[in-house]
Amino acid sequence: MTPGELVDVIANALRECVAAGTIAVTVEELPSAPVVERPKNPEHGDYATNVAMQLAKAAKTNPRVIAAALADQLAGTPGIAGVEIAGPGFLNIRIEASAQGVLARDVVEAADNYGRSDTLAGQRFNVEFISANPTGPLHLGHTRWAAVGDAIASVLDAAGADVDREFYINDRGVQMDLFGASIMAAANGQDVPENGYRGAYIADLAAEVVAADPDIRQLPSDEQSIAFREAGYRLQLKQQQETLNSFHTYFDSWFSERSLHADGGVERALEKLREQGHVYTEDGAVWLRTTDFGDDKDRVLIKANSDLTYFASDCAYYVNKRDRGFTTCLYLLGADHHGYVNRLKAVAACAGDDPAKTIEVLIGQLVKTMRDGKEVKLSKRAGEIVTLTDLVDEVGVDAARYTLIRYPADSPLTLDLGLLVKRSNDNPVYYVQYAHARISSVLRNAAELGLNWRDGDIAFDPALLATDREGELLRAIGDFPRVVASAAELREPHRVARYLEDLATAYHRFYDTCRVLPRGDEPVEALHVSRLWLCAATRQTLSNGLTMLGVSAPERM
RNA sequence: GCCCCGGUAGCUCAGUCGGAUAGAGCGACCCCCUCCUAAGGGGUAGGCCAGGUGUUCGAUUCACCUCCGGGGCACCA
Numbered sequence: 001m002t003p004g005e006l007v008d009v010i011a012n013a014l015r016e017c018v019a020a021g022t023i024a025v026t027v028e029e030l031p032s033a034p035v036v037e038r039p040k041n042p043e044h045g046d047y048a049t050n051v052a053m054q055l056a057k058a059a060k061t062n063p064r065v066i067a068a069a070l071a072d073q074l075a076g077t078p079g080i081a082g083v084e085i086a087g088p089g090f091l092n093i094r095i096e097a098s099a100q101g102v103l104a105r106d107v108v109e110a111a112d113n114y115g116r117s118d119t120l121a122g123q124r125f126n127v128e129f130i131s132a133n134p135t136g137p138l139h140l141g142h143t144r145w146a147a148v149g150d151a152i153a154s155v156l157d158a159a160g161a162d163v164d165r166e167f168y169i170n171d172r173g174v175q176m177d178l179f180g181a182s183i184m185a186a187a188n189g190q191d192v193p194e195n196g197y198r199g200a201y202i203a204d205l206a207a208e209v210v211a212a213d214p215d216i217r218q219l220p221s222d223e224q225s226i227a228f229r230e231a232g233y234r235l236q237l238k239q240q241q242e243t244l245n246s247f248h249t250y251f252d253s254w255f256s257e258r259s260l261h262a263d264g265g266v267e268r269a270l271e272k273l274r275e276q277g278h279v280y281t282e283d284g285a286v287w288l289r290t291t292d293f294g295d296d297k298d299r300v301l302i303k304a305n306s307d308l309t310y311f312a313s314d315c316a317y318y319v320n321k322r323d324r325g326f327t328t329c330l331y332l333l334g335a336d337h338h339g340y341v342n343r344l345k346a347v348a349a350c351a352g353d354d355p356a357k358t359i360e361v362l363i364g365q366l367v368k369t370m371r372d373g374k375e376v377k378l379s380k381r382a383g384e385i386v387t388l389t390d391l392v393d394e395v396g397v398d399a400a401r402y403t404l405i406r407y408p409a410d411s412p413l414t415l416d417l418g419l420l421v422k423r424s425n426d427n428p429v430y431y432v433q434y435a436h437a438r439i440s441s442v443l444r445n446a447a448e449l450g451l452n453w454r455d456g457d458i459a460f461d462p463a464l465l466a467t468d469r470e471g472e473l474l475r476a477i478g479d480f481p482r483v484v485a486s487a488a489e490l491r492e493p494h495r496v497a498r499y500l501e502d503l504a505t506a507y508h509r510f511y512d513t514c515r516v517l518p519r520g521d522e523p524v525e526a527l528h529v530s531r532l533w534l535c536a537a538t539r540q541t542l543s544n545g546l547t548m549l550g551v552s553a554p555e556r557m
Numbered sequence: 558g559c560c561c562c563g564g565u566a567g568c569u570c571a572g573u574c575g576g577a578u579a580g581a582g583c584g585a586c587c588c589c590c591u592c593c594u595a596a597g598g599g600g601u602a603g604g605c606c607a608g609g610u611g612u613u614c615g616a617u618u619c620a621c622c623u624c625c626g627g628g629g630c631a632c633c634a
Contacts, residue, residue, distance in 0.1 A: 040578085056614085334628090336629065339561085365561095365562055434594080442594090445593055495571095498571060
């Protein structure tokens with residue numbers, strides 16, 4: 001019996017208690033999904049529920065009285081071995097080994113689908129993340145979202161949502177012009193322009209552009225700057241794309257800001273906002289009255305000099321996303337953008353949407369990087385950049401991704417690069433991967449012994465998976481769907497990582513005390529076969545979880 | 558000044574709607590391989606959950622205040 005099934009069993013039992021009058025509340029006061037948790041203390045049973053305490057107030061009785069009524073109702077339910085009332089009114093429930101053990105077979109048969117659900121079915125998410133300017137390499141600040149954003153998208157997908165990963169290319173505006181001018185200056189051996197870009201990569205880009213087009217330097221200054229900008233843009237964007245590919249982060253679309261301007265998207269969006277009646281002109285500029293919807297101040301769309309603001313692009317981009325049919329636009333932004341939250345929501349409201357439904361902004365706190373106890377500053381100006389590529393070169397994709405994903409994105413994170421490299425073998429990712437490799441090894445050995453656990457003569461018998469360690473492992477496996485669903489709902493993929501660590505621990509503990517394969521001349525028995533099913537189920541769950549995080553599940557280590 | 562995030566073991570951090578004795582990894586110390594991967598398992602030490610007030614059967618969790626860190630306030634992009 002899985003926790004999900006147990007929830008249903010308890011919910012039914014509660015309704016029957018109410019019908020029989022043994023619990024004095026109305027059906028409406030019952031929780032639709034009573035909380036079922038796994039107690040830390042094994043003496044408290046396999047599962048526990050606090051529903052009696054929650055109903056005590058409505059029923060105006062002692063929680064233990066309610067717990068007793070529920071316990072009577074649950075006793076005798078197939079699969080339930082025992083029910084005890086404990087403490088202030090907890091109900092501790094024990095599951096029969098056979099009812100718990102069938103999960104091993106269910107998981108193996110579900111295969112890649114184990115853990116998937118339809119809790120978010122019907123929702124279309126646009127998950128936008130990174131969205132760096134194409135004016136430099138991706139650095140560690142982008143890396144956190146490269147890993148976490150991708151994992152959020154995967155987790156949403158596992159929960160049944162329709163998900164697009166999108167990278168918004170800020171390929172328009174002053175920064176792009178500065179970028180072009182900086183490359184041109186480097187190519188011609190001139191000083192870096194004011195506020196321009198420094199760093200070795202600018203010189204590298206300049207050299208590459210000139211190598212591909214030696215005549216570029218003959219162009220008049222204005223044209224040359226644009227030519228360098230466009231050539232540098234193509235190279236830099238390509239490099240970003242390759243970097244992300246190497247980091248196993250793949251986007252469904254690379255959305256160009258320029259395209260919004262080229263195809264009239266900006267005009268259409270402005271028109272839409274006008275129709276909704278939130279646009280006005282003042283001091284020669286055109287404004288959006290975002291203060292109608294909780295923003296601190298109104299925002300300029302078109303400056304007095306008739307230039308469009310970046311904010312105008314933001315509005316057009318939002319309208320464009322909605323036109324493409326996305327029900328929820330997820331923006332994954334850095335902490336330095338938190339001031340945008342209210343104005344983005346105001347944009348949605350100005351466009352006639354309910355921002356509570358269509359916009360969701362997740363703010364990722366900054367990653368502070370240390371090396372040997374000293375802070376490493378990320379400074380494009382100074383040219384000292386810890387790039388995503390550097391990180392991957394140092395610690396590998398799996399370790400880098402996993403390390404970034406296992407912490408919630410909304411808490412500040414300190415990474416010591418030196419430590420990360422030095423202790424790479426102690427990184428939790430290897431602990432989880434090792435469990436997967438270890439199981440793979442056991443299954444390989446079984447195959448070499450000619451032991452056909454899956455459809456051989458000796459049948460799987462769930463009742464044989466009856467030791468404490470086997471029970472722990474089964475319950476850990478059984479938690480996976482709930483963990484994935486809550487990770488999706490809360491947009492917190494770190495829960496999956498932490499869960500995998502717990503699952504790996506449960507497996508290692510099981511392995512330590514439960515012999516799986518027959519040794520020496522021992523005959524193959526149902527216990528061996530049943531434990532192999534349990535191993536296979538564990539491996540499948542580990543693999544599904546790691547895949548969701550974009551981390552590989554190795555057969556050997 | 559206003560807004561956002563954080564303060565939990567020596568270090569880095571978990572701990573959805575309030576629950577039983579606050580957890581993990583690393584670091585320290587001690588055990589466990591004639592047998593399926595020891596990148597493993599078991600154990601010891603280490604805590605005023607920043608501080609205060611309130612809400613209640615019960616607060617690390619919720620509310621308010623204070624202190625300490627990080628980030629943000631543009632007709633910049």
